[in-house]
Amino acid sequence: MQPQRLSMTQVLACGAMIVTLSMGIRHGFGLWLQPITQAQGWDRGTFSMAGAIQNLSWGFFGIFAGMVADRFGAFRVLIVGAVLYALGLAGMALSTNPLVFALTMGVLIGAAQAGTTYAVVYGVIGRQIDPAKRSWAMGVAAAAGSFGQFVMLPVEGLLISYLGWQQALLALSGFVLLIAPFAFGLREAGFAGGAAPRRDQSIGQALREAFQYPSFQLLMAGYFVCGFQVVFIGFHMPSYLRDKGLGQEVAVNALALIGLFNVFGTYIAGVLGQKLAKRKILAAIYFGRAVVIAIFLWAPLSPLSVYIFSAVMGLLWLSTVPPTNAAIAQIFGVAHLSMLGGFVFFSHQIGSFLGVWLGGFLYDRTGSYDIVWYISIALGIFAALVNLPVREAPIARAQPQPA
Numbered sequence: 108m109q110p111q112r113l114s115m116t117q118v119l120a121c122g123a124m125i126v127t128l129s130m131g132i133r134h135g136f137g138l139w140l141q142p143i144t145q146a147q148g149w150d151r152g153t154f155s156m157a158g159a160i161q162n163l164s165w166g167f168f169g170i171f172a173g174m175v176a177d178r179f180g181a182f183r184v185l186i187v188g189a190v191l192y193a194l195g196l197a198g199m200a201l202s203t204n205p206l207v208f209a210l211t212m213g214v215l216i217g218a219a220q221a222g223t224t225y226a227v228v229y230g231v232i233g234r235q236i237d238p239a240k241r242s243w244a245m246g247v248a249a250a251a252g253s254f255g256q257f258v259m260l261p262v263e264g265l266l267i268s269y270l271g272w273q274q275a276l277l278a279l280s281g282f283v284l285l286i287a288p289f290a291f292g293l294r295e296a297g298f299a300g301g302a303a304p305r306r307d308q309s310i311g312q313a314l315r316e317a318f319q320y321p322s323f324q325l326l327m328a329g330y331f332v333c334g335f336q337v338v339f340i341g342f343h344m345p346s347y348l349r350d351k352g353l354g355q356e357v358a359v360n361a362l363a364l365i366g367l368f369n370v371f372g373t374y375i376a377g378v379l380g381q382k383l384a385k386r387k388i389l390a391a392i393y394f395g396r397a398v399v400i401a402i403f404l405w406a407p408l409s410p411l412s413v414y415i416f417s418a419v420m421g422l423l424w425l426s427t428v429p430p431t432n433a434a435i436a437q438i439f440g441v442a443h444l445s446m447l448g449g450f451v452f453f454s455h456q457i458g459s460f461l462g463v464w465l466g467g468f469l470y471d472r473t474g475s476y477d478i479v480w481y482i483s484i485a486l487g488i489f490a491a492l493v494n495l496p497v498r499e500a501p502i503a504r505a506q507p508q509p510a
Contacts (some may be wrong), residue, residue: 125228155468160212166455233441242377320438329427330454336396371422385434
């Protein structure tokens with residue numbers, strides 16, 4: 108007898124609030140770059156390295172968080188992730204040297220994000236929501252993360268202004284624990300007592316099948332580019348704008364606009380994923396990013412040009428998330444969706460590591476972010492091309508494999 112499904116409203120409401128909190132706080136880390144480096148006497152490379160480690164940690168632990176969520180349910184993973192998030196934010200505030208800062212902002216918060224963001228929440232959506240509405244539902248969850256960016260960035264900016272960077276981080280460390288109550292809404296009946304639903308594949312069989320399938324590799328390559336672009340912009344654009352003579356409020360407004368328009372972009376991508384080939388949606392998004400970045404660098408810089416860039420980039424920001432994860436579910440099924448999504452996301456986070464680290468490294472060496480902007484353009488074209496050959500049809504299996 109199949110366990111009763113959670114209601115779609117409950118899954119989307121609780122999943123959306125969890126992603127809103129987790130991603131909303133995360134998107135504001137770029138606002139702390141200058142306050143922390145100036146107060147601590149560190150260069151931007153030190154902060155960027157911690158951010159880069161965070162992205163690698165998120166990707167690495169995301170694989171195991173996905174495995175645990177597929178085996179024991181998302182609820183336990185979310186609770187542990189919320190606690191780690193609170194500890195990591197408090198550790199950022201209290202760190203006195205680069206090593207401790209890298210361990211707290213980098214390793215600890217990265218592990219926390221692995222357990223509180225898309226891979227884990229999408230696993231519940233994949234299992235609990237009908238396939239006919241799956242891509243749309245993933246778009247709703249991704250849009251929630253974008254709304255969190257829109258809401259939380261001004262809040263974080265105000266906290267820094269009124270409390271100072273250190274007290275602002277301590278305040279957020281308490282606030283992020285609100286993830287825990289919403290995690291109760293994602294407790295799945297099929298995982299009661301730690302018993303996972305029956306599967307036709309073991310973890311090893313699912314991994315061998317995925318990594319031998321060319322389309323899985325192509326999706327990983329495209330997601331690498333996604334991570335490079337969005338994390339470079341999210342971490343370094345505030346400092347880029349300050350270097351160009353624009354005020355802090357322009358940077359805050361720009362990142363908030365990205366979050367606001369990403370609400371629409373991710374939702375639209377989820378809806379289109381029910382009607383159009385996901386590979387074509389992904390190719391259009393990546394190519395669009397390359398064009399938008401090129402125009403931004405070519406046009407005269409002003410608050411207006413920054414806001415236009417942020418609005419258009421926001422439409423393309425995390426709109427890759429619903430079609431990528433929906434394609435994985437469509438090809439391989441949902442039994443190991445969190446784990447397979449975690450592996451694809453690890454590729455995303457390797458790109459994120461390089462984006463945030465190269466931004467700081469090349470700035471310290473050249474005094475400019477120009478080279479990394481140009482790399483982002485080239486990678487956008489590359490990602491558009493590699494997504495076009497993806498085959499989205501369910502993979503053909505001769506017979507169920509005994510797990």
